Amino acid sequence: MTFSNYTKEFKYNLKLAYPVILGMIGHTLVGIVDNIMVGKIGPTELAAVSLGNSFIFIAMSLGIGFSTAITPLVAEAHGKSNREEGRLAFHHGLYLCTILGLILFGFVFFSKPLLSFMGQPEAVVTLAEPYLDIVGFSLVPLIMYQAYKQFADGMSQTKYSMWATIVGNVANVVINYFFIYGIWIFPELGIIGAAIGTIASRIIMLIFMHYIMKSKTKFHYYFEGFTLKEIKKEINLKIIKIGLPSSMQMFFEVALFTGAIWLCGMIGTTSQAANQIALSLASLTFMFAMGLSVTAMVRVANQKGQEDYIMLRTVGLSIFILAVILEIVFAILFIAFHQVLPIIFVNTQDLATIVETQEVISISAQLLIVAAFFQISDGIQVVVLGALRGLQDVKIPMYMTFVAYWVIGFPVSIYLGLYTDMKAVGVWIGLLAGLTAAALFLYLRFDYLTKKLIK
Template identity: 55%
Template sequence: MQLSDYTKEFRKNLNIAYPVMLGQLGHVLVGLADNLMVGRLGAAPLAAVSLGNSLVFIALSLGIGFSFAITPLIAEADGSGDIEKGRSYFHHGIILCGINGILLFLLLLLAKPLLYYLDQPPEVVEYAMPYLEIVAFSMLPLMIFQAYKQFADGLSQTKYSMYATILANVVNVLFNYLLIYGIWVFPELGLEGAAIGTLISRFFMLWFVWEILRRKSKFKPYFVWSKKELFNIDIFKKILNLGLPTALQMLFEVAIFTATVFLAGLLGTNQQAANQIALNLASMTFMIAVGLGVTATIRVGNQKGLHHYKDLRRIAMSVFLLVFIIEAVFAVGFILLKDWLPTFYIDNAEVVLLSSQLLIVAALFQLSDGMQVVILGALRGLQDVKVPTAICFVAYWMIGFPVSWYFGKAENMGSMGIWMGLLAGLTASALMLYFRFNYLSHKLIANKPKEIKTETV
């Protein structure tokens, strides 16, 4: 094939991806707003946000990863024109995500005492405790929101969850401002105010997406509820079989990033604050790749439903090429702006210097990080989740974490060594996942020698 066979898909890829990018970026911007406003309170409160969110992000990865199972099922049903099947997946997905939200809330409450045993700075732990309690409760509305979001994404209608997330960020910033600093009639709650702002914004986000989807004609056939449809054990099993491995994939990746928070905490408060700044910046560029990963899931799932396997591979490769180009631009940007970006977070010369050093490594793993999440999305569209889960475990915890642990010690490379482990794990993941997709896509084409030529979805 010629290069134009791939680049001609860029426009369609971006049309689907950009609302997801902005929506996913919105989740990170909630943390960014907390970091920027809390950072003015000092290094210890900023490190406390990092520590508290380290457990929240683990729970979040499980919940969001599980909800990702809804998208390829909806996309395949949509590709084959089966509304009834899509409706059943949607309804069962909402129930399972609601149950998941309750379980994650309880899990975070039970895990809270762990912070006392992780050898973290005592003042940071004390700040983190009330923050964690409040943010944990926001798992309930957030997980139900994810069910609606992944359902709409599966129908290639990605803009509505974007609207919800952007407006929720406005709500979050407003209540952060009022409650952190005690503006007008509101009490000055500091770190707890940031947590309450997050909680309010996530309830608003759920209400908004429910209100807008149920009113649109595209979604009305899916909002017809039937008691009989709600308890199909086979559908529950199918979502669980896709959702649990997908949740583990995200858990393995998020957990190694979370481990950097604890490893940085062993080096001191300033190192932990610097680690949080670099993580937050890297997370924002990562969400661009996540948007393209969802695009890969949707478009590969559509082509799977149509049994157009040559187009499936070509479209997936076009997404891979697009994310490579975009992440290369971000890598250059991180290197050029490494001394300037951290100053938005905190006025502490040592923290800014440490952050700028970490951004050099973050620039290097932009390509690997972007590629691995998009290839995972394509494999999810093929409903291939078990082998990729094993790949993620090997890459992050048998390759990446040992490097972070050894080189991240103060007598070795310190914070830079921690992030070298991230680079090793992400690169290994990207390479192994690509080999997996390459094998499966060629196998599908080989097993279907004659493909009907139609317009791609």
């Protein structure tokens, strides 16, 4: 195989990936907009949103990770031209995601007392608790939306979720503006206003996705016959068998970053606010890799359904190469603008908080240097993980991600963050170590499986 065998796949990869990338960027922008608008109020409010979202991110990782089981099943059925198999995967996936969304809301709601036992500043905890109630309930429409999204992605129809997230993001910005700052007749609610914007935008996304897909003739068959009597135990178990390890894979990574939020909170409010700024920016560029991960999952599953294993490997490697190129570009941008980007998130005109604000900017700039280096590792691990999900290989990667993040990465974060003068920067070096280990382990797994299939 020559390099051109891989690069000629770039055009189709990007054609399939760009709507997913734009949709995921829009999804991430909901959080970034919250951070920017809340950050203008003050560092304590920004830290409170960071702390509250740390719980939400854990629950989201479980829900979104589980929903990814729908995509390879639908994509493989689509590759085999088996509409009934795809319809059943969609219906059962939506049923399970609805139940899971309710369970995750309950988990967040009843976990609130833990905020007081995590060594976080008292003022931050007080603000975070009511914020958490509202954003926690938004998990229900969000995970239901994910079922629609994963089904559409499996059918290689990636534009619908892009439009849904654009509509949701516009709604979030508008609602935030009125309710955070108390514009016109609306009350000034601060971070509670941000929470209202988040839940409203996620409900709008779900409604939009349902009706835009149901209105399309090509999807009519897939929306037929959805009753609880149709739900079968064996299909539920098939989805759970893929979805549970997939949710744990995502949970292990998100929990690592959540652990970083908590560690930075133990170091101080400015470190926690700086962590949130750097994490917001890193999350934005990570969405490009996430889009390519979905592309890898869909294309690999299609080739699996067609039993063309040589093309399967070629497709997978072409997407890995494309991800590395993109992440190198982002790494360069982070290094070039590490002093400038944090200023977007803070209010440098408020003299009452100017000392804290300058400290937040300084720490954020240092974190972005570390983030520049883990862009590449993070991109590789998530794209390879998508390809492995396309192969429906989820159990072994689950163990690999656990070792990478929690045996290697988090201990390094704890030691360097809490027991050395590196503090927040040390926490992020631990993230870099975990992501690099995951990228190496998962690539070796893909390399082994695809060579075995070809033989």
